[in-house]
Amino acid sequence: MKLIIISGFLGSGKTTLLLGLVRELTSRKDLKFVVLENEVGEISIDGALLEQQGLQVRELFSGCVCCQLAGDLVVTLRDIAAALAPDAVILEASGLARVESILETLDRYCRELDGVMVITLADLERHELYLEEPMPFVINQIGRADLVLLNKTDSGDAELVQALEERLKALNPRAELIKVSALHGSNLELVAERVGAWIRTTS
Amino acid sequence: MDTHDFVTVSARKEVAFASQLTPEEVLRPFLNSLMQKLQEGGCTMVGHIKGMLEDGGPSPLFFSVTSIEGEPQFKGGPLKTAERFALSITVIVAGIGEAEIGELLAESLSESLR
Numbered sequence: 001m002k003l004i005i006i007s008g009f010l011g012s013g014k015t016t017l018l019l020g021l022v023r024e025l026t027s028r029k030d031l032k033f034v035v036l037e038n039e040v041g042e043i044s045i046d047g048a049l050l051e052q053q054g055l056q057v058r059e060l061f062s063g064c065v066c067c068q069l070a071g072d073l074v075v076t077l078r079d080i081a082a083a084l085a086p087d088a089v090i091l092e093a094s095g096l097a098r099v100e101s102i103l104e105t106l107d108r109y110c111r112e113l114d115g116v117m118v119i120t121l122a123d124l125e126r127h128e129l130y131l132e133e134p135m136p137f138v139i140n141q142i143g144r145a146d147l148v149l150l151n152k153t154d155s156g157d158a159e160l161v162q163a164l165e166e167r168l169k170a171l172n173p174r175a176e177l178i179k180v181s182a183l184h185g186s187n188l189e190l191v192a193e194r195v196g197a198w199i200r201t202t203s
Numbered sequence: 204m205d206t207h208d209f210v211t212v213s214a215r216k217e218v219a220f221a222s223q224l225t226p227e228e229v230l231r232p233f234l235n236s237l238m239q240k241l242q243e244g245g246c247t248m249v250g251h252i253k254g255m256l257e258d259g260g261p262s263p264l265f266f267s268v269t270s271i272e273g274e275p276q277f278k279g280g281p282l283k284t285a286e287r288f289a290l291s292i293t294v295i296v297a298g299i300g301e302a303e304i305g306e307l308l309a310e311s312l313s314e315s316l317r
Binding site for chain 2: 009010040041045046048049052064096098123125126136137
């Protein structure tokens with residue numbers, strides 16, 4: 001079982017991306033997914049939205065999987081592997097999560113995973129988050145990504161998009177960067193292609 | 204600013220409003236009032252304010268705000284005509300304490316929604 005972590009700052013479009021990505025993956029590929037939703041709030045809101053769209057969702061809320069809920073994350077992943085044996089779990093991390101901490105937990109306590117891919121969204125509408133003085137956990141989310149998605153690019157001006165692309169590449173030179181609009185579905189087929197290929201080939 | 208500077212408060216409340224109003228028409232002034240109170244209360248950054256309005260049917264109305272000046276985004280619904288709804292909301296902001304957020308949220312709820 002592989003794990004795909006979707007990270008990115010609060011409100012950057014993670015849930016919308018997840019919905020579009022799962023639709024793309026399941027429509028074109030014979031893959032079975034379970035979605036694991038993490039919210040820092042005490043009430044499940046994104047989980048309700050995903051379930052309403054017909055996805056199979058497990059939830060961890062009232063804390064972050066990078067710290068307070070790290071143990072619950074490991075137990076839940078083991079439960080999912082034993083009970084459902086999907087090809088992949090897609091974890092939507094909370095917008096405040098430090099990806100590095102999640103990876104450390106998984107590396108130490110969840111070695112049964114066949115691979116972990118980190119997809120991080122950067123939000124063009126909140127370009128100042130990345131262009132001015134990025135918060136350490138935002139730098140960490142971008143820096144530990146295998147795939148960086150610059151989201152909400154359908155409404156941004158070209159100069160700003162270019163400036164943000166350059167900034168994101170400077171924060172993580174090794175990751176591929178794809179411009180998307182999760183809401184309108186643009187370029188999600190390309191993201192699904194990358195993710196699908198990774199699921200099939202990594203071991 | 205880092206992760207620990209953000210405070211999260213969630214609330215659930217049963218609300219009612221006149222049936223001739225759309226849920227969006229009811230939620231907008233509530234959210235605008237909440238944003239204004241948060242700003243006046245010292246909020247330095249809106250991380251995410253999100254929630255849902257449920258009528259017991261299969262399609263809740265979801266809402267989301269990601270900045271003080273930002274317009275709320277709506278997704279889902281439509282809700283059927285009902286007299287009472289369950290409102291769930293999570294506020295994640297920086298620059299203001301948990302107790303203050305709870306008070307401002309309660310104020311906005313009581314002022315904008317019955």
